[in-house]
Amino acid sequence: MHMADALLSPVVGGGFWVVSGALIGYSAKKISEERDNSKTALMGVLGAFVFAAQMINFTLPGTGSSGHLGGGLLLAVLLGPYRAFITLASVLIIQCLFFADGGLLALGCNVFNLAFFPSFIAFPFLYRVIAGNAPTPGKLAVGSLTAATAALLMGALSVVLETLFSGITELPFGTFLLFMLPVHLAIGVVEGLVTWGVLAFVARTEPGLLVPAKAAVHPRFTFALFAILALFVGGVGSWFASSQPDGLEWSIAKVSGSKEFSPAGGAVHEALEAFQQKVAFLPDYGFKSAPEFLANPESPVDAGSSLSGIVGSLSVLAAAGTVGLLLGRKQKGEKQR
Amino acid sequence: MYARLPSAASLPEGRGAPPRPLPFLGSDRSALLVTVLFLFSLLSIPKFNMAEVLAFGAFPLFLMSAAQADVKMIVKRLLLISPFVLFMAAGNLLLDRNPVLLISGLRISGGMISGTVIVAKTIISVAALLSVTQSIPFYRICRALEALHLPDVLVTQLLLLDRYRSVLQEEAQSMQKARDIRSFGRKGKGLFRTAPLIGSLLLRTITRAERIYRSMSARGFQGRLVNRPAEKISRSDWRTIGLWALLFLALRLIF
Numbered sequence: 001m002h003m004a005d006a007l008l009s010p011v012v013g014g015g016f017w018v019v020s021g022a023l024i025g026y027s028a029k030k031i032s033e034e035r036d037n038s039k040t041a042l043m044g045v046l047g048a049f050v051f052a053a054q055m056i057n058f059t060l061p062g063t064g065s066s067g068h069l070g071g072g073l074l075l076a077v078l079l080g081p082y083r084a085f086i087t088l089a090s091v092l093i094i095q096c097l098f099f100a101d102g103g104l105l106a107l108g109c110n111v112f113n114l115a116f117f118p119s120f121i122a123f124p125f126l127y128r129v130i131a132g133n134a135p136t137p138g139k140l141a142v143g144s145l146t147a148a149t150a151a152l153l154m155g156a157l158s159v160v161l162e163t164l165f166s167g168i169t170e171l172p173f174g175t176f177l178l179f180m181l182p183v184h185l186a187i188g189v190v191e192g193l194v195t196w197g198v199l200a201f202v203a204r205t206e207p208g209l210l211v212p213a214k215a216a217v218h219p220r221f222t223f224a225l226f227a228i229l230a231l232f233v234g235g236v237g238s239w240f241a242s243s244q245p246d247g248l249e250w251s252i253a254k255v256s257g258s259k260e261f262s263p264a265g266g267a268v269h270e271a272l273e274a275f276q277q278k279v280a281f282l283p284d285y286g287f288k289s290a291p292e293f294l295a296n297p298e299s300p301v302d303a304g305s306s307l308s309g310i311v312g313s314l315s316v317l318a319a320a321g322t323v324g325l326l327l328g329r330k331q332k333g334e335k336q337r
Numbered sequence: 338m339y340a341r342l343p344s345a346a347s348l349p350e351g352r353g354a355p356p357r358p359l360p361f362l363g364s365d366r367s368a369l370l371v372t373v374l375f376l377f378s379l380l381s382i383p384k385f386n387m388a389e390v391l392a393f394g395a396f397p398l399f400l401m402s403a404a405q406a407d408v409k410m411i412v413k414r415l416l417l418i419s420p421f422v423l424f425m426a427a428g429n430l431l432l433d434r435n436p437v438l439l440i441s442g443l444r445i446s447g448g449m450i451s452g453t454v455i456v457a458k459t460i461i462s463v464a465a466l467l468s469v470t471q472s473i474p475f476y477r478i479c480r481a482l483e484a485l486h487l488p489d490v491l492v493t494q495l496l497l498l499d500r501y502r503s504v505l506q507e508e509a510q511s512m513q514k515a516r517d518i519r520s521f522g523r524k525g526k527g528l529f530r531t532a533p534l535i536g537s538l539l540l541r542t543i544t545r546a547e548r549i550y551r552s553m554s555a556r557g558f559q560g561r562l563v564n565r566p567a568e569k570i571s572r573s574d575w576r577t578i579g580l581w582a583l584l585f586l587a588l589r590l591i592f
Contacts, residue, residue: 004422006458010377028488037560040490041550042543044497049542051502052509056538058531059523067528069535078539090494094502097470097478100414100463105376168384168455169425170432170448190528197532198539206540320395324402327360 001152001184002095003110003159005103009166016108016162023116024089027082039083046075047087051094060190070191072118073148074198077127078209081119088115109162113155122151133211140199145192152188156180359472360403363577365481366570371581372469376462378585384451385437389592390458393585397464404472411467415460422459426452475499484568493562501545509538 005013031039050071057066071091076084089111095101102110131143160176163169169176202209362368375396382389401408433448470478476496483492516534520526550558 001421002419004419004459005376005380005462006422006455007425008380010381013380014377024491025488028490031490032560035560037554037558038550040493040558040560041497041553042546043494045501045505045542045546045549047494047498048501048505049539052505052542053535053538055506055509056513056531056535057526058528059526061528074539086491086494087498090491090498093495094498097466097475100467101419103376103459103462104373104466105380105462163425168451169428170451171425171428194528194532194535197529198536201533201536202539205536206543209543314391317391317395317398320399321402324360324399327403 001113001155001159001187002102003106003113003162005105007163007166007168008103008106008109009168010105012162012166013105013108016112017105018108020089020108020111020116023085023120024111027085030082031086039079043079043083043087046079047090050075050087050091058194067187067190067194069194069198070114070148070152070187072114072151073122073127073144073191073195076119076123077195077199081123084123085115085119088119109158113158113162117154117158118147118151121154122147126150135203135210137200137203140203141196144196144199145189148192148195149185149188152184152191153181156184359400359469361577362400362469362581364571364574365473365477366484366568367574367577368469368473369478369481369485370574370578372465374578374582375465375585378589379458379462379465382454382458382589384454385447386592387450387454387457389589390454390461392588392592394457394461394464395588397461397468400465400468400472404468406468406471410471411464414467415463418456418459418463422455426455428452429455480568484570489561493560496562501549505538505542508541512538 050069053069053071055068057068059065060067072084072088075087078084079087092102092107092110092114096104096107096110127143127147130146131139135143157177157180160173160180163171164173164176171179199210359368362371375393379390379393382393400406401411429452430446430448433451434446435448436444437447437450438445473481476499479492479495482495483489512534516525516531
């Protein structure tokens with residue numbers, strides 16, 4: 001369920017970078033205040049455990065397909081919310097940088113969707129409330145299933161809202177949600193079952209690991225409030241996004257009465273436009289104004305500029321590749337000398 | 338304050354070392370920031386502008402050819418483009434059938450263009466990111482992140498995670514192999530049979546963490562793995578970033 005760069009606008013991607021960055025900073029501060037260096041090695045190795053555990057596949061009951069552990073809730077139970085959040089964020093950073101799972105711009109969204117919800121919402125406000133500090137087998141099962149499923153569903157809802165805010169998809173909000181939620185409900189149930197299985201094993205063999213340390217700090221109600229507010233704002237925003245394809249266009253139309261943005265002090269705008277006309281690749285290329293290429297007069301695509309642009313783009317690609325190759329060979333030659 | 342530790346000292350100088358340095362990207366810090374700038378510029382391109390997206394493909398192409406990156410590995414990753422991205426691209430293709438171009442009798446819908454733009458942006462952003470991360474060893478990426486003021490806790494976590502990832506993955510592989518050779522068909526590979534196996538790996542991991550912490554403490558570990566203060570972003574870094582920013586802006590204006 002990794003969010004991809006291509007589905008995000010810079011505003012949404014950048015916004016979630018700020019939110020996730022602030023959460024990382026806050027969690028790091030809380031961890032430093034604990035002054036418990038013994039957990040540092042544990043966090044590092046448990047992050048590596050998530051990668052390792054994801055390599056162990058199991059067959060899903062009644063389907064024949066295979067699945068693996070996600071690990072968000074499990075880490076939260078073992079490490080507490082702040083350490084689990086940092087550990088999950090580090091896993092997502094490595095996945096992004098080396099495996100291109102989710103992009104760099106989407107990293108903020110992915111940290112929010114896959115680390116924030118299990119660590120700061122599902123664990124403290126669902127798992128701990130249901131399972132308590134000394135869980136019975138029944139409570140452990142209900143707590144794991146409920147918390148893991150809720151975390152996955154909240155993450156899926158967040159993905160839907162982020163994509164819709166970005167205005168990249170043509171999918172309406174309702175259809176998108178109807179597709180995402182059932183799929184993630186199923187994934188959440190599987191995640192809950194396997195988390196329960198692992199926790200039940202730990203409870204039988206090393207029950208002390210499931211007893212939270214007295215000094216451990218837990219997020220306050222403000223975190224839940226923050227999340228609910230974020231979802232509320234997202235929900236309202238997405239309503240506008242679904243009825244108006246472009247939020248910016250909608251606001252401009254409301255303010256100026258026109259769909260297009262036309263600046264009042266046009267001197268700078270005109271100068272920039274003139275500059276763009278001058279530097280534009282193949283500005284008088286035949287396709288640009290040829291009306292026979294337009295199927296739809298209100299089309300957002302200009303046939304002429306598209307074709308001339310593509311010719312220009314291919315030239316840039318060829319030039320960049322050639323310069324790169326020449327540089328590479330030069331460096332290789334220098335190294336061999 | 339700064340402890341010299343075997344785990345930090347043995348950080349892989351050779352592992353993942355670049356075959357060639359990244360040309361014109363300056364230090365690791367500026368290389369990371371230029372990549373971020375590139376991604377912001379790429380993703381700000383409107384959803385129907387295929388030409389501009391193509392032009393931005395010049396950046397990863399330049400990096401791949403100049404740094405002689407492992408293109409095979411990058412292509413392999415590109416072939417595994419997220420099904421979610423493909424689903425979204427297909428959604429646009431099916432839902433936006435409004436014809437926007439007519440070229441030699443071929444009707445091209447808005448969805449065809451915006452769907453292709455989504456896939457092209459994915460390919461270009463993934464190729465750019467992998468070209469950069471392939472050329473900088475991970476411990477140097479961590480140093481650069483530290484210079485960019487990421488919290489020590491996260492940088493230490495990243496270094497430890499990278500150090501023990503392969504160790505635990507080997508262990509998981511051997512456990513899975515042991516389970517598979519004792520299974521007949523699907524018997525023994527179910528969720529409830531595998532959960533204790535994962536639990537067992539977890540207990541081994543926690544025991545390993547205790548051993549690591551004891552040896553780190555014996556060598557003076559006080560919460561930080563890095564053994565020298567982070568370098569600051571220099572003037573030449575800012576110059577490099579500024580020049581690339583101008584280049585990306587020029588590309589946006591020209592196409």
